[in-house]
Amino acid sequence: MDIKIVIGGEAGQGIQTISNIMSKFFLRSGYYVFTEQSYQSRIRGGHNFTQVRVSSEPVSSPDDGIDILVALNRETVDIHSSETGGIIIYDNELIKDLSGDKLFGVPLQKIAIEKTQNKLAVNSVACGVLAGLLDGDISILERLMREQFKDPDIGEKNVLAVRSGYEIGKSNRTLPFKITPLSQKGRLLIDGGSAVGFGAIVAGCRFLSAYPMTPGTAVMNFLAGHSKRFNIVVEQAEDEIAAINMVLGASFAGVRSMVTTSGGGFALMVEGLSLAGMTETPCVIHIGQRPGPATGLPTRTEQGELLFVINAGHGEFPRYITAPRDAEDAFYKTIKAFNLADKYQIPSIILTDQFLIDSMTTIDSLDVKDIKIERHIVTEPDNNYARHLLTSSGISPRALPGTEGILVITDSDEHDEEGHITEDLEIRKNMVEKRLKRGEYLKEDVEEPVFFGDKDSSIVLTGWGSTYGILKEAVNRLTKEGISVSLLHFSDVYPLPDKTLNSLRDKRFISVENNATGQLAQLIRRETGINITEKILKYNGRPFTPSEIVRRFKEIC
């Protein structure tokens, strides 16, 4: 079973409320859910929609096609009815002039006002209708309603609204599928933004400074929302330059710290990135990519910043860059980013995108107990402590300012072992080598890409970051169709793990990327010489779907 429900309407109509509630409803009914959001850069009006995909098998991507369309306005019907195979739920008192066999009119608003005296409860009615049409367990939905509203009175009213909708839905069931509660497995439903945020908290991040920028703000919201619980300071900076510099100050003074932003905000942090490189101050930078250049499409998705981020900053210094493949990976890679930043005293960059940040997915569990926090801080340095001591690993002892009896000194100028500004060109040379050496060791810490599908296939699809779930499903489908294909998917992207790549040198590669120039392909050629000339690219601001990949794969193969 694989049901695709799309809820569409204007910004501000409550699309997110419906999709969040329904996603949890399916989760608690024991199903797998993937919920993806398409929205415009405006607060009210326009056309937004969400796809909630439900299945008894794991799903990890949105897909083409609509089984049930919830149309909160007329425009939604116009735009989506042709894709809709099942039925279209709409308010037949507000939208009168529709005709067609898929239509299922319900006086949503009338019921809402009847039951709750509040128009906003249309969302609850719609949820009820959906649950009813799918013959789900209404008690699960009722409980969700009670949790949703702090005021129990309002909660009960919405329960009534849900029930009305449910009755109407149930008594009009025509759909071939049913949401029979499955045995609960205590799975989690999590979006990428929360996964990064939660990972940061578990990693011990206690300071975040940022200037709001979509889709990076999600991580800021998550930390702010939990700031009291975990004593986290979230400071909104006057600009991104202040944000990165505050974070470097806080990190220097001993707190695990991060910024969160998007490509445009990161562009302003590039000088600060170089400062982190020179002063060997650990820091974590989360970048939620969106289509550029410049302001671009602020609420859409793209993978346009891989090469920018790898090469950003004047001068040469190592960095760790990870592009989590899904929300679960985002949680763990965020923790890894903090650990590697501290281990090598480098900047770590978490490269996500709007698609990953805003999509909710089902995961079995998150291991919050066995997480290791490795700080690598010297608490009892000896008397002749030198912050930038030349060592064979290139890693110098890191102590914190305020430690009794020693001084911690660092400088954005070239500096000597103590950290003092120097013009000694021999020291310069040694310091360059010391800084770069850490990048060599770092190579041992990066994770090889996932290699999946028919490993003997002559064709290898390559991808990175948030496209994993989509590509995995596409490969699975192709395999089922008897087409032999494999997938090589990178989560850690820099330093580029190259063992698997090198073992596959002679295959036919096709790079699938959510950008217009095939940046992973360029990176792979630079690092391994493998020349990927075939590409499946998408750059209209929307994520791929498995169906699209299958189709475009067949076009070229």
Place this chain on the structure above:
Amino acid sequence: MDIKIVIGGEAGQGIQTISNIMSKFFLRSGYYVFTEQSYQSRIRGGHNFTQVRVSSEPVSSPDDGIDILVALNRETVDIHSSETGGIIIYDNELIKDLSGDKLFGVPLQKIAIEKTQNKLAVNSVACGVLAGLLDGDISILERLMREQFKDPDIGEKNVLAVRSGYEIGKSNRTLPFKITPLSQKGRLLIDGGSAVGFGAIVAGCRFLSAYPMTPGTAVMNFLAGHSKRFNIVVEQAEDEIAAINMVLGASFAGVRSMVTTSGGGFALMVEGLSLAGMTETPCVIHIGQRPGPATGLPTRTEQGELLFVINAGHGEFPRYITAPRDAEDAFYKTIKAFNLADKYQIPSIILTDQFLIDSMTTIDSLDVKDIKIERHIVTEPDNNYARHLLTSSGISPRALPGTEGILVITDSDEHDEEGHITEDLEIRKNMVEKRLKRGEYLKEDVEEPVFFGDKDSSIVLTGWGSTYGILKEAVNRLTKEGISVSLLHFSDVYPLPDKTLNSLRDKRFISVENNATGQLAQLIRRETGINITEKILKYNGRPFTPSEIVRRFKEIC
């Protein structure tokens, strides 16, 4: 004949005065000169020195070894005497305890005070001594003195100082070489900073905004110095972000405009670069590289920003990057940068470094008459003018705001043909393709690298930017020694011209770069797959010398 004169002392002692005067003296005597500066990031004190290399044959680089050392302080003797093969000129009344056979003590300061009542005239005395030791034409030096000082009285006094020095030098001649005036050829002596600045003026640049940053400031100084003559507005911005945005505003309104900075300042302009990419606003960015990361070594040289600059900016958009090989090339490439920026409505980046900016070299002439200024501005647009019209070349008609009857509209958000913000994802796709298409055409405008030396040699040295003169001389010397080697040297670096490269695929390449990671080699691999594993790198802040290249070449070959 190849004489290397080094003048050393503290910052503020007048090293530059002596080397400038002597360089012009040699130029006007009909010789070739190359003058290179090594200085620290301080205004007084420390140890600075300049090498003036003079030859009857073209010279285009500094080199190891010193024939004549002018030591303005004791430290200079200590540091440089071992390299000095000829003689050491010093003030034997101020530095008393020296001994050795190379020493040539002259009471410089005493003479200065005697002749001019001013200590500062030591510089003039020293120039005189040098000219005398080389048996040069004193009248050339006298004239230079008179030009140097606006007050004719002071000029005459300094002529007296020069004469005293000259007599002492001439009467103590021991050196085997002589500066006999050669037939004048009207050659020019120019530094890279002035070459870029002059190129900009000739190209029609009438607005420069910058925040001072070594070594980029040289270009700002040049334009400011000529601002009245050519009606150029030079505006010192409050920061680099303001600088690039002011330049984009001025360019949008129709003036050829530029910024000048170094890597750290450019790091702050990266968001603005992306804005230029999105709004298709032409602009020229000059970056004088210096060693990083962060503040690094502010007055030293490095080629550490190639990959950064190529990949800078969020989102994907074309750009032209040229790294002039010498001052002459810098002049013409600056003009080309302006022309291509206007032709394709893209940012053009001129990537120099401290070595190129501060070194003076002899060139035969600069062609200022046959320069073409190609603006590609539509002065009589039709009524339904649309700034971002989709065209087959990707280039839209550029009109200026203020043109009667039409409106010029652009946006950092994705926009429609008129320039208005849009969320239409089909338009998005077309605009991405339109923007990138220009980059394809641009490939036809880049200049193939210089291919030099024994073209049949199996070994190809590769380099880029300011190292050209050094590498050329090294290759010449190796060739003279009977070693077969060639040089492939890039001035235009992006889009990377790859025809010559591809024709040489099977050769053994050695990349010679003033950085620690071999960035050109990485770029070449990314663009052509050619894997350059052998590298001669230098990253202590100083330029290569031909002798050093010859030595290191022999070590590995």
Place this chain on the structure above:
Amino acid sequence: MLDIEVYNNNQIPAWCPGCGNFSILRCMKQALSELDISPDRLLMVSGIGQAAKAPHYFRCNLFNGLHGRDISVGAGAKIANHELLVISESGDGNTYGEGGNHFIHNIRRNINMKVFIHNNQIYGLTKGQASPTSDTGMKTKVQVDGVINPPFNPIAVAIALNASFVARSFSGDPEHLVSMMKSAITHKGFAILDILQPCVTFNRLNTFQWYRQRVYKLDDSYDPTDRKLAFEKALEWGDKIPIGVIYKNNRPVYEEQLQQLKDGPLYKQPVTGIDYSDVLKEFI
């Protein structure tokens, strides 16, 4: 007076119904038409935010640039072609937050351009975080314990820097707003107009009501050329909020002090047919 129709285009504002921005948009057209400013000689520059979308919604030349950088773009454009009327239109976050450094240093420059700030005391487009002008205590998703910092006082800062023209108006008083826009445009020099603008979606503190109860118009007895008095006025923010021209002076305008512009706009300077022999001589 130009027909207000000449400013209409076919763009549909992407603002929330009831937003204070609509009135500002209408007033803008009104002021321009009353001043006879033809769209083709007007250059609007804007940044990013709800306010910064405004110039898309009427006919003008437009450079809609980066968040916080529009004043710099405008300054460059005005230097290049000082015959254009250049107006920056953006929000409080844009101009006082991200763009703070350009705000203060362009006040010093005193280029004859205008800066209109839709001050809704919130980040609208990014969904309701505190802005530099948010009142202390305001709670948001990021400022969960309420804003700690006191609000940025743009009027006081502008007066401290001896800005050439500093005014405040309110989007709920179109007549006043139009007159302030006209005064700013006709003033010779860098003119700042801070416009109180309710954000009906995110700012539940500073509502139409809230502003209406507090704003009062400065009357003729108020002397906007007295800097010290103006500073005192600037500090008034609470139960009473003054609107009107709070401070102005006759400081010389930047572009008039540039010798380079004496022969006409910079973009018209000849760049070909120039004799460079004097420059070449410097290299001999």
Place this chain on the structure above:
Amino acid sequence: MLDIEVYNNNQIPAWCPGCGNFSILRCMKQALSELDISPDRLLMVSGIGQAAKAPHYFRCNLFNGLHGRDISVGAGAKIANHELLVISESGDGNTYGEGGNHFIHNIRRNINMKVFIHNNQIYGLTKGQASPTSDTGMKTKVQVDGVINPPFNPIAVAIALNASFVARSFSGDPEHLVSMMKSAITHKGFAILDILQPCVTFNRLNTFQWYRQRVYKLDDSYDPTDRKLAFEKALEWGDKIPIGVIYKNNRPVYEEQLQQLKDGPLYKQPVTGIDYSDVLKEFI
């Protein structure tokens, strides 16, 4: 009082002989020793410039960061460990030019850190361009026709933003300077000390002599808590230049308003052994 020797290290200042910076360096050590501040609990942050090199020349913890960004680094460090004494020391170009936005917004924040600005009214390290505080008319290689803009008035801006502590001193009056440094350090809140500092190499206008003829000390009759009076004082710049504490107040300090720091410095917060089941519940 700590022995002043504890602040000496083996670094040799790279300043020009006769530079006003030397006296500031001496005063700094003096003030610290009089206040008994042990080098290991002092964190200096600085940017880039001649002034910004100062903290290399005495014993302290030091983060010498980017040009213009030191206040931000200091703010982050102070939030992370509010037991440190954090002082930013940089030049006028650094703090009022490149760093202008951080200057104004950190005044609002009122973190208990100190900002000492060596104000030589010039860009020293980059060889003498005008700085935001250069007087109008000063000619340089870049400002060939002389500076057009009026100087940035940091004191007036700080008062406009209700800064917690605003003072001015002069490097040529060590006694006064030491007392101002001590007042700034002991004041609770964001304390700004603008120090007039002759640059003997590049600033031929504002020489030792020039300053000495103009500066006068505010005496006891001056009330630095009167904001309006302070604003008037702030505008005095010409024949007479006041030095002393020009304005101060008792605004609450940022870090004291953070609940998160009630249990001790942030860097000491426990990050292991935490039960996350409540968070996990949010995802069910």
